[in-house]
Amino acid sequence: xxxxxSQIYDELLILKCQTGDKAAFEELVxxxxxxLWHYAYKVTxxxxxxxxxxxxxxxxxxxxxxxxxxAAIFPGWAFRILNNKCADxxxxxHLQSRLDNELSIQAQNELGVKQNINVNSELLYTAITKxxxxxxxLLMLRYHEGFDISxxxxxxxxxxxxxxxxxxxxxxxxxxxxxxxxxx
Amino acid sequence: MIDFEKELKKALEKNGDFxxxxxxxxxxxxxxxxxxxxxxxTKLFFGIYFLLSLGITGAGYIGLRxxxxxxxxxLWLILFMIGFNSTILMKLWYWVVNTKLSILKEIKELQxxxxxxxxxxxxxxx
Numbered sequence: 290x291x292x293x294x295s296q297i298y299d300e301l302l303i304l305k306c307q308t309g310d311k312a313a314f315e316e317l318v319x320x321x322x323x324x325l326w327h328y329a330y331k332v333t334x335x336x337x338x339x340x341x342x343x344x345x346x347x348x349x350x351x352x353x354x355x356x357x358x359x360a361a362i363f364p365g366w367a368f369r370i371l372n373n374k375c376a377d378x379x380x381x382x383h384l385q386s387r388l389d390n391e392l393s394i395q396a397q398n399e400l401g402v403k404q405n406i407n408v409n410s411e412l413l414y415t416a417i418t419k420x421x422x423x424x425x426x427l428l429m430l431r432y433h434e435g436f437d438i439s440x441x442x443x444x445x446x447x448x449x450x451x452x453x454x455x456x457x458x459x460x461x462x463x464x465x466x467x468x469x470x471x472x473x
Numbered sequence: 474m475i476d477f478e479k480e481l482k483k484a485l486e487k488n489g490d491f492x493x494x495x496x497x498x499x500x501x502x503x504x505x506x507x508x509x510x511x512x513x514x515t516k517l518f519f520g521i522y523f524l525l526s527l528g529i530t531g532a533g534y535i536g537l538r539x540x541x542x543x544x545x546x547x548l549w550l551i552l553f554m555i556g557f558n559s560t561i562l563m564k565l566w567y568w569v570v571n572t573k574l575s576i577l578k579e580i581k582e583l584q585x586x587x588x589x590x591x592x593x594x595x596x597x598x599x
Contacts, residue, residue, distance in 0.1 A: 294588040301581035308574050309515075314508050318500050323491055331485065340495065347503045351511050360577070413484035432478065433485040464477060 292361075300360035307355055318347060325371055328434070332375045332425050334418060342378055346371045368434065369444045372426055379422050416466040424459040431456060522563060529556030 292300075299320065305313030325346055330339035349370040357366060417425060423445075430441045438456075442449045533553025540546040 292584070292588075294585065294592065297581055297584045297588055301578060301585065304574055304578045304581060308571070308578075309512050311504060311508060311512075315500065315504050318503060322496055322500065326491060326496070336490070340499065344499055344503065348507050351503070351507045355515075360581075413480055417481075417484060428481065429485060432482045460477070460481075463481070 296361075299363060303354065303357065303360040303363050307357070314351075321367065322347075324434070325367065328368070328371060328429050329375055331417075331429050331433070332372075332422055333378060338378055342371065342374045345374050349374070364434075365436065365440050365443050368430065368436070369446075372444055375426070376422065412467045412470045413463070416463050416470065419466065420459065420463070423455070424462070427452070427456050427459055428463075519563070523560065526556050526559040526563065529553075530560065532556070 299317070302313045302317045302320070306317060322343060326339050326343045329342040329346075330336065333339055333342065346367070350367055353366075353370075357363065417428065420428070426445065427441065430436045430444060431438075436444065438449050438452055441456075442452045445452065447455075530553060533549050533551075533556050536549035537546060537553055540549050
């Protein structure tokens with residue numbers, strides 16, 4: 290499989306980080322922080338939590354980057370750390386159900402501001418916030434980060450078949466939610 | 474990709490407010506606090522290991538010189554050998570890791586150059 294220039298450059302930065310290059314690490318953080326923060330924000334729905342989780346993830350990355358045998362697996366590895374941190378955060382707060390309510394209120398408020406997006410997108414956006422952490426993670430990894438099923442399975446620590454069926458179920462659930470909202 | 478999936482992708486792309494100034498502060502904090510700290514810790518660890526190995530080698534040597542019986546000489550010699558070999562092993566390990574990383578870096582740089590060249594349009598032959 291041919292790699293893009295950006296992927297090769299990331300791998301080079303990781304190798305430099307492994308030799309203790311501070312500038313390379315700074316650049317790596319700069320290139321990846323927005324992606325990681327965005328994922329954490331989408332999964333937790335909280336701005337401050339996303340920053341905390343992103344920071345904790347970077348600390349985890351610093352601890353383990355020296356032991357990373359293959360620089361090419363960095364994206365999956367980093368997202369696995371991030372996903373675990375998100376899960377830890379939600380577990381610690383015991384807020385899953387409350388969070389869902391807050392998120393739907395927050396999403397409703399945001400919908401009021403964002404007027405230049407079409408109806409389907411708005412409905413989907415609201416519906417996504419009502420999904421569980423696992424389902425949001427799945428959708429983010431597949432449709433936002435563009436990981437394939439085997440990579441997602443590795444990140445989530447689940448068999449490929451399970452990931453496929455969960456994804457299928459989540460998409461169906463999302464479709465039903467959107468249809469219900471459209472009918473209302 | 475079907476329409477629903479395209480819409481889904483669009484909905485997921487909507488960003489929250491990514492605070493750039495906060496990100497810069499966070500980046501500096503991560504690099505200065507954690508990355509530097511880890512590097513210092515690693516250097517300290519290797520320093521201690523090296524001094525310990527040197528200490529064992531020195532103790533083994535002094536013991537070997539001052540030993541009077543064969544059994545004592547043999548035990549001190551073993552200690553000396555352990556200390557001496559551990560310093561060599563450490564240097565060897567450092568050399569192997571460094572060489573591996575520098576080769577991998579060279580390969581990546583070459584791959585980057587190739588990717589750059591592949592991205593450029595070739596001049597049209599007249």
